[in-house]
Amino acid sequence: MAGRIREEDIAEVREKTRIDDVVSQYVTLRNAGGGSQKGLCPFHDEKSPSFHVTPARGFFHCFGCGESGDVISFLMKIDGLTFTETVERLAEKAGVMLRREEGDARDERPKGPQRQRLIEANRVAQEFYAEQLATPEALAARQFLSERGFDQTAAATFGIGFAPRDGEALFKHLKGRGFTQEETVEAGLVAIGRSAYDRFRGRLLWPIRDAPGDTIGFGARRIFEDDRIEAKYLNTPETKIYKKSQVLYGIDLARREIARSSQAVIVEGYTDVMACHLSGVGTAVATCGTAFGDDHARVLRRFLHDHEEFRGEVIFTFDGDAAGQKAAIRAFGGDQNFVSQTYVAVEPDGLDPCDLRIKKGDAAVRELVARRVPLYRFVLANIVSKYDLDRADCRIDALRESARLVSSIRDRSKVDAFAREIAGMVGVDVDEARAEVRRAANRKPGQDPRAAAAEQPAAPRSAVPDLRDPRFSLERETLKLVVQHPMTIGRATSEIGPNDFTHPTYRAVWELVAGAGGPGAGANDPGWVTRLRDAAGEPAVSSAVSELAVEPLKKEPDAAYVAQHVFALMELTTARRINAIKSKLQRTNPVEQAEEFNKMFGELAALEAHRRMLRDRLAGPAQ
Structure with missing residues (x-):
């Protein structure tokens, strides 16, 4: 039985793999002098870069959290791989043939398929689906793309494919390529019912890739009316390699432009990412079937130069409807995840980037991003717009609701600026806005403002200010x-x-x-x-x-x-x-x-x- 990988082969893998090339797929690195490069640490949250890489020595070290090691330990930690899986992955890319010691030495491979096999299964599946897009059965899929302004070149750029309606087409193809049923199921490509069947059938497919460019999952769009699954989109389920809370569609294509421009544009769907990139906005990414969250923010920050020494831009695009406004408020709640300035871009006619490109062209998509406005201003303006500010009681209500939102943010350094913005929008004194924000901060979650006032014994039950107030x-x-x-x-x-x-x-x-x-x-x-x-x-x-x-x-x-x-x-x-x-x-x-x-x-x-x-x-x- 084959045992451990030979030490000389492991040494050759280390020698032929530049640690800065690998790390830069996950973190934007900048020269720090003395042969060192630095960036934001991917292993802990920080605002100033303390993560250093020294290519000459093949070593990394974070002065913030203390993590350190070589290229193998870096990948083991960031991707959750075993030592053997990591060496095999690097060896394949470096062109090193691995040999193993003879004997029955204990193999450290975990139970179940290796991560590299799951990635390989998804790679083969993507190639298969892409080939199927050219078949007669995929006519509806090609028409869907064409109607949205995407030609064959665009489909190839993004690796788009089609899943045959035959429920076992991919499964048979993968078996023919040497993959076991367990591997296809673990990869999220095949499901088990009475028998094994393809998870995606009769749908248009977008491959979802990680930052280095490996396919780790798929997003599948319904295109046939008789599709038994009514959901418009289906995504790969959670697997060892696909975690939807940490995945951003398009990050493989956008990461270098994000690092170059220190700008990231967050859109809502796969076709919106395509429209942006084809229109010249190469920093666009999207979440995959879930709301933008803290983990997504951490992924972006690695590439954004998002630290106190440099401030970039994070631009959210939302529909102008009620759902878009809710999404904006949700994004505002996570605003403090970034040092970068956060903005929102909303098309006046309510068009998303894909529809905007169809109706008004590439320049209109670029103009949409260029017309961005600060996120906090957009959110507060939406709140204030609900009230008739010509009435004193409505101004008070607008002030209270705005103050509640502002008081909830964790970054206290922004509170005063937001209070000033509220004062200008509502038409009240800045000190009055500040005072209301302070009162809102002291209220219990979900507590009515009047109930909060009643609990403060020092304050009169009436809302009338003191007659001797300097104001x-x-x-x-x-x-x-x-x-x-x-x-x-x-x-x-x-x-x-x-x-x-x-x-x-x-x-x-x-x-x-x-x-x-x-x-x-x-x-x-x-x-x-x-x-x-x-x-x-x-x-x-x-x-x-x-x-x-x-x-x-x-x-x-x-x-x-x-x-x-x-x-x-x-x-x-x-x-x-x-x-x-x-x-x-x-x-x-x-x-x-x-x-x-x-x-x-x-x-x-x-x-x-x-x-x-x-x-x-x-x-x-x-x-």
Whole structure:
């Protein structure tokens, strides 16, 4: 019985295999000086590269996790191979004939087919399927490709094939090539019912390859109406070599371009990957029957230069429908897996890259990627668009939902930037957005915002802010003038209205004043404060009038002091209105809603002019 592989043959395999060539199939390496190369470690998650490869010595070492070894130990760990399987795999590629010691030395091969045999079975299957695509039986498959703009050259580039409807065609072919039934089943190519039968029958097939280019599975598309399996797509089941959570379709073709450009484009299907590559977007990949997850992110990061020393781009493409928006939110939840900037590209007409290429050509696909927008902005805009931001209560709801999403991200360094984005979209103060994000972060998962507020004993049950909150100091000081010195403030308040007061209690006080005839009505009325208090229907408003009447002003009021407060209050109101219109303009399509867009743009210009006038009036008396 043959025993261990001879040591001199193992040494020859090591000598003829460049470790940097092998490692670079899994990790993007850059020169680090001194004959060393470095990249992100594939064995642990890191943001700064600490994984070094020294080709001259055939050795790798990670200064982060401590993993080290030669090319054989690298492949054993990253692909889960035994020593023997690894040597056999490398020997085949290096052209080394392996010899074994005679005797009954213990063979370390695991039970069941070796990994290399499973890869070989998938390789033979891919070649068989590709040949079948040219047969008369595959006419429907060729028509499917042609209708989507893929010719024979494209099919050959991507290795596309056709599975005959005969349920044993591949199985018989594999048996003829020396594969056992156990190997074909373990490879995911054959299933067992009453007897062995081909897993894929009468379907168009895409070979799914790992980064080095080995076929490890297939994606099969339904093309015949009488196909008994109604699922549009079938994929290879989980095997020793095919793990769908770690597989990206197209990575074998895209990995070098991803490394060169530090950009990865994630699409939703096989035909979308094809359309992108044929249109000049050679960085496109897709998941295989599952959502993009953490393991997929780790695979991409190996090639992206995705570390703190260099930031690339990860661009997701989604349909513009509800499902696409959900996918975007799911991707946003994994945004922190990347140091790279994350973007989203959505075609306005809702077309995926394949349909876009058919209808508008290759340039349109490239333009789709070029028009990408930050992922966080897309997700937040979708949330905000559900609410009528012209209503105060809806702005609060939009703020709360946006804050909940932002508070869930793990990368705290991004929170402040997202809070600023929320403030601009919703039309609220940045500090208010930050505060809501903090409150959302402190809530229990799934807890209603109102229930969370009720659990905080230090906070009042009402949502009304503290009257002495610095945000409302200008409103408070202006009302103190109105209550204490109605004669002095007099006509200066003629342009003030309820909307100049953002605190609900202060607004209610102003409405009392307006209802009593305005500040001028209290000029010679010794019972002015009493009249306002008596007219208040709520204890909080009556109490506020009393406070405003007794709290000292910051200085003895004169015309300049009055102007400083009245014009500043009006200027703040104008600024809020400007922000609200800018926010609405961002949500308005200038082509499809041209009339509304132009009207708002005109209103914005008028408000900006009014704001400049108020600033001039504010500065005038102070000179």
